[in-house]
Amino acid sequence: xMDSAMKKGDWLKNNTYHHSDFPTVAELAEEKRKQGLSIxxxxxSLNEENTIGKEIVLLRSELMIRHKLLDELAVIDSGSSDxxxxxxxxxxxxxxxxxxxxxxxxxxxxxxxxLWKAIYQLExxxxxxxxxxxxxxxxxxxxxxxxxxxxxxxIKYVKAFYERPLIxxxxxxxSGGGRVTEILVRPLFSLFxxxxxxxxxxxxxxYAVRREVLEQISxxxxxGVETSHLIDVLQLFGLEAFAQVDLDQRVHRxxxxxxxxxxxxxxxxxxxxxxxxxxMIAELPETGAVLRQFQSQGTEHRxxxxxxxxxxxxxxxxxxxxxxxxx
Numbered sequence: 532x533m534d535s536a537m538k539k540g541d542w543l544k545n546n547t548y549h550h551s552d553f554p555t556v557a558e559l560a561e562e563k564r565k566q567g568l569s570i571x572x573x574x575x576s577l578n579e580e581n582t583i584g585k586e587i588v589l590l591r592s593e594l595m596i597r598h599k600l601l602d603e604l605a606v607i608d609s610g611s612s613d614x615x616x617x618x619x620x621x622x623x624x625x626x627x628x629x630x631x632x633x634x635x636x637x638x639x640x641x642x643x644x645x646l647w648k649a650i651y652q653l654e655x656x657x658x659x660x661x662x663x664x665x666x667x668x669x670x671x672x673x674x675x676x677x678x679x680x681x682x683x684x685x686i687k688y689v690k691a692f693y694e695r696p697l698i699x700x701x702x703x704x705x706s707g708g709g710r711v712t713e714i715l716v717r718p719l720f721s722l723f724x725x726x727x728x729x730x731x732x733x734x735x736x737x738y739a740v741r742r743e744v745l746e747q748i749s750x751x752x753x754x755g756v757e758t759s760h761l762i763d764v765l766q767l768f769g770l771e772a773f774a775q776v777d778l779d780q781r782v783h784r785x786x787x788x789x790x791x792x793x794x795x796x797x798x799x800x801x802x803x804x805x806x807x808x809x810x811m812i813a814e815l816p817e818t819g820a821v822l823r824q825f826q827s828q829g830t831e832h833r834x835x836x837x838x839x840x841x842x843x844x845x846x847x848x849x850x851x852x853x854x855x856x857x858x
Contacts, residue, residue: 538770539729546686546774547731550675553682556593559674560600563681570677571603571655574624575645579663580613586661586668587622593670600674603653606663607632607645615663627652633852639842642736643756647844650745651853658745662736667782676739679774687744687772688764690730691737693781709734715795716758719802723811726770727761734758734798737778744768746847746857754794755801755841762805789824793837796822800841 553559563570572590576583587604594600605625608616620626630638632648646660657680661672672691679686712734720727727733734757748763750756764772786794800820806812820840826833847853 539726542726542770542773543729546679546771547777548675548679548774549777550671550678550779553674553678556598556600556670556674559678559681560598563600563677566681568657568681569602569655570600570657570659571605571649571653572601572659572661572673573646573649573653574604574606574619574661574663575609575642575649576606576611576615576619576663577609577642578611578613578615580611580615580618582666582668583615583663584618584622586663586665587619587624589668590661590670590673591623594673600677601659603655605649605653607649607652609640609642609645633850635852636844636850639752639844641752641754641756641842643750643752644844646756647750647752647847650742650847651850651856656742657739658742659739660737665737665781667780669778671778672737675776675778676737679776680739680741683774685771686774687741687768688760688774689739690732690761690773690775691735691778691781692731692775693735693778711791711795711798715798719799723806724762724765727765729770730761730773730775731777733761735781737781742857744772746853749846750844751797751801752842752844753839754797758798759801759805759843762802762809766809792824793822793839796837797839797841800839804841804843 574583574586591604595604603625605627606619607627607629609629616626629645629648632652649658657677659673659676665672676689676691679689709732712732716733717728744764747767748760751759803815807815820838822837822839824835824837826835
């Protein structure tokens with residue numbers, strides 16, 4: 532049996548692309564048409580009025596109107612208090628409030644909730660997820676991730692990677708970002724899932740996935756959704772089902788270290804649950820869902836508690852309303 536290091540090396544060679552490796556958008560759209568595929572773009576949002584309009588204008592004009600690569604462009608919103616929904620609607624996106632999709636299933640807060648509900652709301656055989664805060668949006672963010680799925684039927688899940696410059700005090704550093712990946716996720720993958728260390732940016736928020744995959748996996752509603760996807764899809768389909776694509780650079784809002792701590796806490800909770808789910812550890816001690824951080828001012832130090840539960844949505848195939856609609 533091929534050892535994991537050799538297998539990972541082969542995968543890096545055969546399943547890692549640059550967005551310029553693919554045919555033109557027109558050729559991809561024609562191949563998509565020949566295969567009878569439909570593709571939906573989902574942009575999960577919460578208070579992104581400053582960036583979401585540009586994303587919608589560019590992607591809709593280039594990839595829906597000029598070329599017929601996308602069949603549907605939708606914003607799934609978590610309940611923005613700014614004008615995100617109004618802006619998105621004015622530029623031609625279908626706009627849905629997450630709370631109004633599958634109302635019998637209730638409402639939860641988090642990006643993973645929006646991604647999960649998109650599986651029910653949208654119609655595509657392939658769903659492309661792009662974050663709403665991409666400041667340097669370009670059509671390659673869509674066609675680069677869709678190309679491996681259109682050209683290689685065996686590929687089921689495509690992740691983005693890119694340089695993530697840190698923007699600080701008005702200047703841009705040539706490298707940086709991916710801090711939670713390098714400090715937490717890559718060490719954990721190295722210990723327990725070494726095949727997944729082949730992903731350059733496992734936590735990237737841009738990916739394209741076949742519906743047949745999305746409907747089989749559960750969705751943490753919070754920070755752990757990207758980590759759980761990689762682990763669960765690996766277990767179901769193997770590393771060969773993945774590809775990753777270099778999109779050059781992504782410029783977006785960077786988070787404070789304290790916020791990254793919250794993210795890491797949620798990811799770690801999800802990771803431990805996956806170890807148990809996949810029988811990699813027999814038992815877990817009872818753990819809390821409270822992250823404790825400090826705020827200091829002068830000589831005063833105050834401990835702040837953040838409740839970060841790891842709630843998960845079940846595979847969509849377990850939802851009766853979904854089976855009635857799609858099966």
